[in-house]
Amino acid sequence: MAEVLVLVDHLDGVVRKPTLELLTLARRIGDPVAVHLGPGADTAAKVLGDHGAVRVLTADAPEFAQYLVVPKVDAIQAAHDTVSPVAVLVPSSAEGKEIAARLALRIGSGIITDAVDVEVDENGPVVTQSVFAAAFTTRSRVSHGVPVITVKPNSAPVESAPAAGSVEQLTVSFSQAATGTRIVSRTPRESTGRPELAEAAIVVSGGRGVGGAENFPLIEALADALGAAVGASRAAVDAGWYPHAHQVGQTGKQVSPQLYIANGISGAIQHRAGMQTSKTIVAVNKDSEAPIFDLVDFGVVGDLFSVVPQLTGEIDSRKA
Known part of the structure; x- marks a missing residue:
C-alpha cells in the first residue's frame, strides 16, 4: 500500500x-x-x-x-x-x-x-x-x-x-x-495547566463585555470547570486585559474545538474568522442584536456576570 x-x-x-x-x-x-x-x-x-x-x-x-x-x-x-x-x-x-x-x-x-x-x-x-x-x-x-x-x-x-x-x-x-539562523536564547512559557488554545477540545473566550482584566477570572473559572482553554477577542487583547497569545481571530489564533463559548463578544468578522469552524458554538451576550447570535448553536441573552457564575456553579455541582 x-x-x-x-x-x-x-x-x-x-x-x-x-x-x-x-x-x-x-x-x-x-x-x-x-x-x-x-x-x-x-x-x-x-x-x-x-x-x-x-x-x-x-x-x-x-x-x-x-x-x-x-x-x-x-x-x-x-x-x-x-x-x-x-x-x-x-x-x-x-x-x-x-x-x-x-x-x-x-x-x-x-x-x-x-x-x-x-x-x-x-x-x-x-x-x-x-x-x-x-x-x-x-x-x-x-x-x-x-x-x-x-x-x-x-x-x-x-x-x-x-x-x-x-x-x-x-x-x-x-x-x-x-x-543560517541560530537560536540564541529560550524563555519557558509559564504553564497555566490548561490545554493549548489551538489544540483544545473546549475553548471559553471573553471579549469587550468582560469589562476589564480584573473580571477575566470569571472566564478562567468557567474554563477550569470544563477543562478548557481560555481565549480572548481582539478588543480584550488590545485593551491589555489578556495576553496576545490567547487572542482568537483572523490576526490571532484559529481554533476549531468541539465546543466554543463566547462571553461578551459581539461577533465581528475578525473574531468569527478564528472560531467559525467550531463544532458547537454558545454565546452569552446582553445585546440580543449582537452579530454573534447569527452564528451560534445556542445563545443566552443575558448579563455574563450573572450567567457565567451560575453556569460554572452548575458544572461544578454536577462534577461533585
Whole structure:
C-alpha cells in the first residue's frame, strides 16, 4: 500500500494530539510513516504505532534545537526521498506551515494549508478548507507533485489503530542554509495547566463585555470547570486585559474545538474568522442584536456576570 509521511509534533517524545489526528487522516490515504525529529523517539514510537504508524523514521541532532526550521526541512526532505510518499501531512502550526512551504518548494509540489478534512478518491487526496473568514468551504487537490498538506487541530478524531511502529534511523545531511539562523536564547512559557488554545477540545473566550482584566477570572473559572482553554477577542487583547497569545481571530489564533463559548463578544468578522469552524458554538451576550447570535448553536441573552457564575456553579455541582 502507498505510504504517507506524517511529521510528528512532540515535546521530548510526548506526542501532541494534532499528530494523532494526522495519523487518522493519513490512514485514509495509505500507510502512515511518522517522522520523529529530536529526542524521545523510543517513547513516542509506541504511541505512534498504537495510532497507525507502520514505521517511525527518527533522527536526532543538535541542529534541530540550535537552529530555526531549516534542519527540520532537510530531515523531512530526506524522509520524502527515502519513502517516496503519496502525500505529506504536517500540523498546521506556524512552524509546521513554514516547514511545509519550504518542503513543497524543494520537491516541486503543490501545498494546501489549514485543511479541515482530507479524503481520497481515484485521483488522490481531496482537501477541504474553510476560507475567506470561514465564509466558504472549498474542496481542492494538488495538481502537481506529492501533495503537502497542513491540517488544523481538531479536524479529525483520534482513533486507535495498532500497527507495527517499527523504529528506523533516518540519515540526514544538513544543507548550508541549515545553520543560517541560530537560536540564541529560550524563555519557558509559564504553564497555566490548561490545554493549548489551538489544540483544545473546549475553548471559553471573553471579549469587550468582560469589562476589564480584573473580571477575566470569571472566564478562567468557567474554563477550569470544563477543562478548557481560555481565549480572548481582539478588543480584550488590545485593551491589555489578556495576553496576545490567547487572542482568537483572523490576526490571532484559529481554533476549531468541539465546543466554543463566547462571553461578551459581539461577533465581528475578525473574531468569527478564528472560531467559525467550531463544532458547537454558545454565546452569552446582553445585546440580543449582537452579530454573534447569527452564528451560534445556542445563545443566552443575558448579563455574563450573572450567567457565567451560575453556569460554572452548575458544572461544578454536577462534577461533585
